[in-house]
Amino acid sequence: MITVEGIAKKYGKNSVLEDVSFTIPKGKIIGLAGENGSGKSTVLKIIAGVLESSNGSVKLDGTEVTRRSAERIAYLPDLDLFYPYFTGEELFHYYGSQFDDFHYDKACIVAQFLNIPLDVKIKKMSKGNRGRVKMAATLGREATYYLMDEPFSGFDPLVREDLIKGLIQFTDPETQSIFLSTHEIREVEPLLDGIIVLHNGKIVAQEEIENIREEYNQDTVTWLKKLLKEGDKVEQ
Amino acid sequence: MxxxxxxxxxxxxxxxxxxxxxxxxxxxxxxxxxxxxxxxxxxxxxxxxxxxxxxxxxxxxxxxxxxxxxxxxxxxNRERLAELREETMLGLVESFIHNMESLGFTQREMIEVLQSKERGE
CATH class of the missing domain: 1.10.10.10 (Winged helix-like DNA-binding domain superfamily/Winged helix DNA-binding domain)
Structure with missing residues (x-):
């Protein structure tokens, strides 16, 4: 379980996150939603241990996160140019040298499932294939936690579908958790167990997807729009 | 898909x-x-x-x-499957009647339309 307690982040006087608390239970796929600039990437970076919070704590199964905990977290950053001079194969070898839990064979199986050629330099790949190879490298790790920053953003529907299927196929819902930020709520909704909504650096809701449908008779997109609109009214 | x-x-x-x-x-x-x-x-x-x-x-x-x-x-268990078929049909008919009645159509009118459909009219 990931436990986030009261984290805050300030850049000078500018507050990006305020008192953010939530938990990601084991075996769940949780989405992090919110508009641009709501602080989604910052939350992921803090959990991944690549950025320090100004306040609060993040625990993995009860142990405080440090840069070292990266060993147990597979983090997929929101970068388009990801090791541009490597071929897919070289990227996998590099990952193998960096992460003890990386399985070269598994990464190749994922790559095959996603139909990516591994002998092409990443900078020469199409945008869709760059997204796929990044996913294959991340899923090549047998981590307890996968943190993914906008893994589906900017791809056409076919690529997105491949990535979603890859995620379902190559993670184990009994032992692994996925926390991903996304804009594409409508397309990603069936993949998620739950959703956390960030608005201006604060958590405004955490719900289970099926609950939203059962209790509010709404899909997540409709629910989310209403929620953010009401949130803005309260603030004004 | x-x-x-x-x-x-x-x-x-x-x-x-x-x-x-x-x-x-x-x-x-x-x-x-x-x-x-x-x-x-x-x-x-x-x-x-x-x-x-x-x-x-x-x-x-x-x-x-x-x-x-x-x-x-x-x-x-074919009995259970026959039951499922029956339950599903009843459910669909119930919701059809509900929708029609909410617009003010009577069951008599519905039956007449169904019968004329059956005769292929």
């Missing part, structure tokens, strides 16, 4: 209905083996936990049976 889901119903419920529909239609037959939870989840593009819930629900409805180490199968 990933599936499109209706907005106002839980996803697991829609998948239960879909599988029941396949059984009633006959494209899934008594004794047929269903794909594994993982296979079906990947095909439909849904969370494996959701798919697990679908299979649990079907089993509780006595529509499927899980055989240890072999997988999940459509029940061979």
């Amino acid at each position: 990933t599936m499109d889901f209706m907005k106002d119903k839980p996803i697991y419920q829609q998948l239960v209905d879909l599988i029941c529909g396949d059984i009633i239609r006959g494209s899934l037959k008594p004794g047929d083996r269903l794909p594994s939870v993982r296979e079906y989840a990947v095909e439909a593009g849904v969370n494996a936990n959701t798919m697990q819930r679908v299979y649990k629900e079907l089993e509780q409805m006595d529509i499927t049976e899980t055989k240890r180490g072999q997988g999940t199968f459509v029940t061979e």
Whole structure:
């Protein structure tokens, strides 16, 4: 379980996150939603241990996160140019040298499932294939936690579908958790167990997807729009 | 293909209905083996936990049976399947009547239209 307690982040006087608390239970796929600039990437970076919070704590199964905990977290950053001079194969070898839990064979199986050629330099790949190879490298790790920053953003529907299927196929819902930020709520909704909504650096809701449908008779997109609109009214 | 889901119903419920529909239609037959939870989840593009819930629900409805180490199968209890067909039909008719009545149509009018349809008019 990931436990986030009261984290805050300030850049000078500018507050990006305020008192953010939530938990990601084991075996769940949780989405992090919110508009641009709501602080989604910052939350992921803090959990991944690549950025320090100004306040609060993040625990993995009860142990405080440090840069070292990266060993147990597979983090997929929101970068388009990801090791541009490597071929897919070289990227996998590099990952193998960096992460003890990386399985070269598994990464190749994922790559095959996603139909990516591994002998092409990443900078020469199409945008869709760059997204796929990044996913294959991340899923090549047998981590307890996968943190993914906008893994589906900017791809056409076919690529997105491949990535979603890859995620379902190559993670184990009994032992692994996925926390991903996304804009594409409508397309990603069936993949998620739950959703956390960030608005201006604060958590405004955490719900289970099926609950939203059962209790509010709404899909997540409709629910989310209403929620953010009401949130803005309260603030004004 | 990933599936499109209706907005106002839980996803697991829609998948239960879909599988029941396949059984009633006959494209899934008594004794047929269903794909594994993982296979079906990947095909439909849904969370494996959701798919697990679908299979649990079907089993509780006595529509499927899980055989240890072999997988999940459509029940061979034909009585139960006949019942499922009946329940589904009644449900559809109920909701049809409900919709029609909410617009002020009477059951008499509905029957007349159905009868003229039956005569091929």
